[in-house]
Structures are given as C-alpha cells and as structure tokens.
Amino acid sequence: MAVPSKGRLMEPVMGLLEYIGVKPQAMDDRSLVVPTSWRLLSLIRIRPEDIPSVVESGSAVMGITGLDYVTESGASVNVVERLGFGRGKIVVAVPYGSGVSSIDDIKDGMRLATKYVNITNSYFSKLGKRIRIVKISGSAEVMPLLNVADGIVDVMSTGTTLRLHGLKPIGVIMESEAALITPRELSDDEKEFVDKFLILMRGALASNGRKLVLMNVPEQDLAAVLKVLPAMEGPTIADVASGRPMKEVISVVPEESIPDLLPLLKKAGAKDILVLSIEKVIP
Numbered sequence: 001m002a003v004p005s006k007g008r009l010m011e012p013v014m015g016l017l018e019y020i021g022v023k024p025q026a027m028d029d030r031s032l033v034v035p036t037s038w039r040l041l042s043l044i045r046i047r048p049e050d051i052p053s054v055v056e057s058g059s060a061v062m063g064i065t066g067l068d069y070v071t072e073s074g075a076s077v078n079v080v081e082r083l084g085f086g087r088g089k090i091v092v093a094v095p096y097g098s099g100v101s102s103i104d105d106i107k108d109g110m111r112l113a114t115k116y117v118n119i120t121n122s123y124f125s126k127l128g129k130r131i132r133i134v135k136i137s138g139s140a141e142v143m144p145l146l147n148v149a150d151g152i153v154d155v156m157s158t159g160t161t162l163r164l165h166g167l168k169p170i171g172v173i174m175e176s177e178a179a180l181i182t183p184r185e186l187s188d189d190e191k192e193f194v195d196k197f198l199i200l201m202r203g204a205l206a207s208n209g210r211k212l213v214l215m216n217v218p219e220q221d222l223a224a225v226l227k228v229l230p231a232m233e234g235p236t237i238a239d240v241a242s243g244r245p246m247k248e249v250i251s252v253v254p255e256e257s258i259p260d261l262l263p264l265l266k267k268a269g270a271k272d273i274l275v276l277s278i279e280k281v282i283p
Contacts, residue, residue, distance in 0.1 A: 002054045002063035005045035006225060008157070009086045009178055013064050016083070017043075019279075040193065049115075051181075052077055058183045059277075060094045061190050062197065068155060068176035072116050077181040081198065084176035084205065090116060091160050091169040095144050103171040104129065106151075113140045113149035116173075120153045123173045141165035192256035203280030209255045212276040213265075219245035221269025228264045232281075252281065 003017070004010040014024070018100070022038040029266040034043040044060055051065035052075035063077075068090055070079065094100045106129055113134040114120050124131050134143065141161055142151040155176065156169060179199070182194055190208060217225045222237070229235055232253040249270070253261060258275060265273060 001041060002044045002046055002051040002060040002065070004048040004051070004065060008088075009048055009064070009066060012085045013178065016064075016201070016204065019204045020197075030211065036214065047141065049073070055181050055183055056187075056222050060240050061182060061186065063181050064178055065181065066176050067179050068119070068157075068174065070181060071174065071176075072118050074118060076184055078184060080182055080194070081179060081180040081201070083178040085174075088155040088157045088176050089169075090119060090153060090169045090173040090176060091156045091162075091227050092151060092153050092170045092173065093156070093167040095166050096168055097178075098150070100151070100170060105170075110151065111149040112151050112153050112154035113143035115140070116153050119173060122242065141167060152166075154262070171216060199282060205280040207278040208251050210278055210281065211258060212250070212260075212274075212278050213253050213258075214248065214274040214276070215265060215270040216240055216242075216252050216272040217247045217249050217270050219247055222247055222249075224268040225249060225265060225270050228268055230260070230261070233259035252278065 003013050019260055024043060025035045029150040032045050034056055036043060048065045048071045050069045051063040051143040052073035054060050055063040055077050056075040092103060108130045109132055112120060112131045113136050115136055117133055117135055120133055133147045140154040143152060229251050230253045235249050238248045240248050
C-alpha cells in the first residue's frame with residue numbers, strides 16, 4: 001500500500017491504519033518500505049502526488065492520497081472509497097486590493113502560480129480563458145508577494161494561510177478529500193485482499209463518532225426508553241435475571257447525542273447505563 005510520507009494527509013492516514021489494526025513495524029523517517037503487523041502488507045512511503053502513478057503501475061495494490069492528486073496526475077486508477085478526512089478545496093486566490101473579485105474578472109495573460117498545472121489548465125480552458133501558469137513545487141502563497149505571479153491555484157482547508165499572506169479565494173475549482181485507490185486490473189488474490197481491507201476500514205470509519213450504550217430498563221418503562229433511544233437498525237433487547245421484570249437494552253448511538261440523551265434515558269426509567277467506545281462497526 002502506498003501512503004503519504006509527508007503533508008497534511010500523512011498523520012490521519014497513519015492514524016486510520018493504526019485504528020484498523022495495520023501497525024507499522026520499526027518505522028523511522030528514513031524508512032521508505034515498511035513492513036506491518038499484517039503479514040502480506042507493507043507500506044510504501046512516498047510523496048502524496050506520486051501515489052496515483054505508483055498505484056496505476058501496479059507496484060502498489062492500494063494507495064491512499066487526495067482526490068486532487070488523482071485528478072492532477074491523470075492516472076488510470078479506481079477510486080474505491082472516499083474517506084471523509086483531509087477535506088479541502090482547490091481554489092483560485094488573488095491579493096486583496098487586486099481588483100479581481102471573481103473568476104469572471106480574470107483576464108487573458110494573468111499569471112497563476114500552482115502545482116496543479118493540469119487541473120488549472122483544464123479548468124480555464126473550459127472557460128475559454130488563456131492564463132499563464134507559473135509551475136511551482138513549494139508554497140504558492142508567497143508568489144504574489146514576490147511578484148512572480150498575479151494569483152495562485154492551491155488547496156484551501158480553512159483559509160487561514162491565504163489570509164496570512166494577504167490573499168482571498170475568488171472561486172472553487174474542485175473539492176478534495178482522502179481516497180483509497182487501486183489499479184484498474186487486480187488479480188483474484190489481490191481483489192480478495194482489498195476486500196478484506198475494505199471490510200475493516202469501513203468498519204473503523206463507521207465506528208467513528210459512535211458509542212455503544214447499554215442499560216437496564218424496568219419492563220413498564222421500556223416503551224418510554226425506546227421512544228427516546230436512537231439506534232442503527234434497532235436496539236437489542238434481552239431479559240435480565242432480576243427480582244422484578246427487567247430488560248437489558250443495547251444500542252449504538254451518535255457520540256454527539258450523549259450529553260442530551262443520558263438525562264432523557266434516566267428520566268424515561270433507564271438505570272445502570274454504560275457508555276462504551278466502539279472499535280469497528282461492520283454493517
């Protein structure tokens with residue numbers, strides 16, 4: 001599997017793999033190929049922009065990188081799963097006071113500094129605008145300050161970095177997030193391995209932001225508790241060996257609902273409530 005060796009996606013990708021149970025063995029900053037706790041899986045640590053080409057070649061059976069890099073590379077790969085983190089927008093940004101307030105204001109010959117050469121060319125070609133691209137590999141934000149470019153095309157998460165450099169976004173070219181990609185062609189063994197990884201990855205992602213809630217409920221209060229209790233398909237209900245009619249109720253609920261939910265459950269009659277973390281949810 002090809003994974004980012006640097007950049008904004010590196011930490012969340014490695015965190016996801018750890019959460020799934022894919023644990024790197026003896027990794028340091030110099031390690032390029034790293035064995036993992038999965039006997040048949042090693043990690044190839046490379047630049048995120050190079051991952052689509054490596055996966056396309058079949059040198060890696062899977063890769064995790066940004067959709068922006070997949071689009072920019074033009075690599076023929078399958079986007080198997082969007083992962084919901086590493087979100088950002090590829091935007092056109094110009095200095096405050098430039099007199100340019102929208103994409104429509106961009107004139108032919110305007111210089112735009114970017115590492116997203118193909119995305120930028122394609123976008124402005126469709127608009128019928130002939131801009132000049134200043135190809136860079138590092139930070140784009142400083143280029144207008146140095147008078148190297150009149151604006152930039154770059155990824156924006158919160159906009160803070162743009163504002164610090166006196167830039168404002170004037171248009172969104174595309175939205176991006178981390179994605180799992182594979183080659184177009186896989187052997188039967190490779191497909192089986194990818195499917196196994198997908199089950200665990202989807203289970204880990206599905207568990208994010210959810211809690212397991214267990215409680216004892218007197219039988220006469222069961223209807224009132226079920227009325228306020230969220231669940232996936234429905235709660236699990238079982239008899240409790242008790243001196244009075246009692247039910248055990250188990251449910252998976254959104255984590256953000258817990259502060260409001262617990263007082264409602266208590267008021268409805270639930271007792272002995274447990275809130276537990278979930279490692280994976282396999283639909």
